[in-house]
Amino acid sequence: MRLAIDVMGGDYAPREIVAGALQWAEQSEDTLLLVGNEYLIKEELQLYQYPTERLEIIPASQVVEMNESPASALRKKKDASIIVATRLIQAGQADAVVSCGSTGAQLAAAIFILGRLEGIDRPPIVASIPNQAGSYSLVVDVGANVDCKATQLLQFALLGKAYASIVMQLGNPRIGLLNNGEEEGKGNSLAIEAYKLLKDQKDLNFVGNIEGRDLFADKCDVIVCDGFIGNIVLKNMEGLAALVAQACIAELGRLPAFFERFDYTRVGGAPLLGVNGVSIVCHGSSKREAVFNGIKTATECVKKDIINQQKIVLQTTV
Amino acid sequence: MRLAIDVMGGDYAPREIVAGALQWAEQSEDTLLLVGNEYLIKEELQLYQYPTERLEIIPASQVVEMNESPASALRKKKDASIIVATRLIQAGQADAVVSCGSTGAQLAAAIFILGRLEGIDRPPIVASIPNQAGSYSLVVDVGANVDCKATQLLQFALLGKAYASIVMQLGNPRIGLLNNGEEEGKGNSLAIEAYKLLKDQKDLNFVGNIEGRDLFADKCDVIVCDGFIGNIVLKNMEGLAALVAQACIAELGRLPAFFERFDYTRVGGAPLLGVNGVSIVCHGSSKREAVFNGIKTATECVKKDIINQQKIVLQTTV
The missing domain is CATH 3.40.718.10 (Isopropylmalate Dehydrogenase)
Structure with missing residues (x-):
């Protein structure tokens, strides 16, 4: 499985986000795509011994701040980490995205990039x-x-x-x-x-x-x-x-x-429902254990195919 | 002080309401007006030795049920205990009312009988x-x-x-x-x-x-x-x-x-604010201790003159 991690979002970003992602990489066979400032990510990675073959850095030069309007951030910051991370799903390069950053921006990115499920x-x-x-x-x-x-x-x-x-x-x-x-x-x-x-x-x-x-x-x-x-x-x-x-x-x-x-x-993370892709919202104050568990939630959502299951319920009942 | 108690309202009415009122009567110099079904109240009073000179029974033949619409109850049940009790304040015969019954009915009675403060x-x-x-x-x-x-x-x-x-x-x-x-x-x-x-x-x-x-x-x-x-x-x-x-x-x-x-x-009771009289809302599930404390709250509101204090704030700031 390939998981896009928004390394720049959250009160303890990037340190705790990278640490949580590495912890997951060590005990799984998943590939983690660390999305954010390349220089900062490399600096963090130097602190650890890590399984290089299952870690990729995906550069993103901007960050959506917590007090920013999500709609205008989405317009102005095309290279924001949450946008780049969400686009990886759309491009078929990732199975899910996990973020501890602005919930509004994550939601807006999911709506505009992944799209809503029919009837939602x-x-x-x-x-x-x-x-x-x-x-x-x-x-x-x-x-x-x-x-x-x-x-x-x-x-x-x-x-x-x-x-x-x-x-x-x-x-x-x-x-x-x-x-x-x-x-x-x-x-x-x-x-x-x-x-x-x-x-x-x-x-x-x-x-x-x-x-x-x-x-x-x-x-x-x-x-x-x-x-x-x-x-x-x-x-x-x-x-x-x-x-x-x-x-x-x-x-x-x-x-x-x-x-x-x-x-x-x-618990670590809460899924966005009603969008055409797995996007896991984590607490802004998440530390490594919460990030680890947010990634775990993401993998479970992918394994259990929550998108198709939602589509089935919507088709049969709406 | 004279306190009107709606003896018929609440999950444990009239027993726990009467018991709480008597407990207050014993340790204060206030007069308690027990409003409700005379027969039921007399039956309850037989269970205790009580200071008769500071207890009055005020007959009320009806009760507003919890699932009744307050507005229609107010129209139809002129002799409901909460209405009779609230009217005692209006008539200058009571300083406050305490009820564990329907909050909606208590609120409606306060609005229509006592009236709202100016600006509310x-x-x-x-x-x-x-x-x-x-x-x-x-x-x-x-x-x-x-x-x-x-x-x-x-x-x-x-x-x-x-x-x-x-x-x-x-x-x-x-x-x-x-x-x-x-x-x-x-x-x-x-x-x-x-x-x-x-x-x-x-x-x-x-x-x-x-x-x-x-x-x-x-x-x-x-x-x-x-x-x-x-x-x-x-x-x-x-x-x-x-x-x-x-x-x-x-x-x-x-x-x-x-x-x-x-x-x-x-705590026992929560006052209604913005009405021209002291009306204390108690939990529907109140037992004697909560009723006692609700009455205590009522006496404090009267002593501290909360009605005039509210008027002063409203006059100077609205």
Whole structure:
């Protein structure tokens, strides 16, 4: 497998990105394409002994900064690392791209270079959160789309269904709608409209509204929401879980088992769904272990052929 | 002080509501007006020895159910306990109302019977969450208004400022906007518009956007958001904190100090802001301790004259 790594994106780029990529190269048979400033990458590579035959440097002279507008960055910075990396998929030279840089730029690059799947207006990001049953639930969208229409939430549900079917090997995943109350009719105008669409959609195992307190209750496999609230809720959980970790270790010496599973470095990356290629979004604050796990997620998405699986679900249900 | 208690609202009504009210009556000099089904209340009172001279039963023959539309309930059920209780304030017979029943009905009763403060379109509910500095932050709105305009978020900020000034005794409370990124320009269209209004508002100590992971970081005293997301985030925190409690006690024998502060029974109630009277919203699942603490919150709001304090802030800044 050939994996394009955006070496320039992220708070700890390029050092931690290169380190995570090398770690993956050592224990796999994949070829890693390190995309970014050639000089900086070579400098980093000098720090390690590495399997040269499975590492390639792909020069890219620009970087999209975190505070830049993705749309204008895409226009102005044709040689940005995320663009060059995403083009490698389009050119058939890479099977997937992994980045810890600007999510907006990664999303824009995926849309404009790889294209959207048929029936999808706005590609969402899917993330997994641990549940009390010892498994995980997926949340779609966790940050790609801050203003959504009800039809887009329905698309998120279909993509989430496809992804859960593949990675969690579920026959007909349970779909829930994040809401401020359980009863039908609860919610803001978006949620009320989305509820109707989800309920009316054939072949969708819609289980109704999911309240904030039930996100860990294993009431459903896929939780649908807009990316504004999805991002806030996900970060809130991570923030609170980090406090649990700190407080438990300081006061009690260790962490309860459930909260070990909140460590995002173990998951490493969240796939963009609804685009015609595997693009893995990693935390901006990723260090080598998270990068390693983000690359691992990418290889699993390629092996499990998530693109075709999404196409099948979209063709049969939209 | 005279306190109207909606004895019929809540998952554990009337038993736990009556018990909490009696507990308050025993340790205070306040008079408690128990509003609801006379027969049921008398039956409950037989279980206790109680200070009869400071307890009054105010008959109300109807109850607003949790799944009823508040607007139609208000029209049809003129003798509902929450309506009778709220009318006692209007009639000068009570200083505050406390309810564990339908929040929508309590809000509607407050708006139509007590009236809104000048300059306020939609009254919000304020809740407090513990922060790492050992203090609390306020969140406005946590569920009263699921679809908001930017001007309403500005009003929430002003009401939150007034309330924080009083209860937290802060000179000029720091106001933050819940958002999916820190930088100006981040957010959904509502957040982007609200950011501008908050930034331009004179005499408001606006500190910018607050991300989900920073809700506990003591970056601001008042966190402004719409009631849809506020409700989901608050319930999510409570859900996660309950899991912390369960896991820590089961696996480690006790709870880290920070998480003890998440126990909502200790706070007990959240005031409605922006209405012309003290109306305290309690959890539907409140038991006696939470009811007791809700009544305590009511007495503090009356003592601190939160209505006039809100009027002063609104007059000087709107």
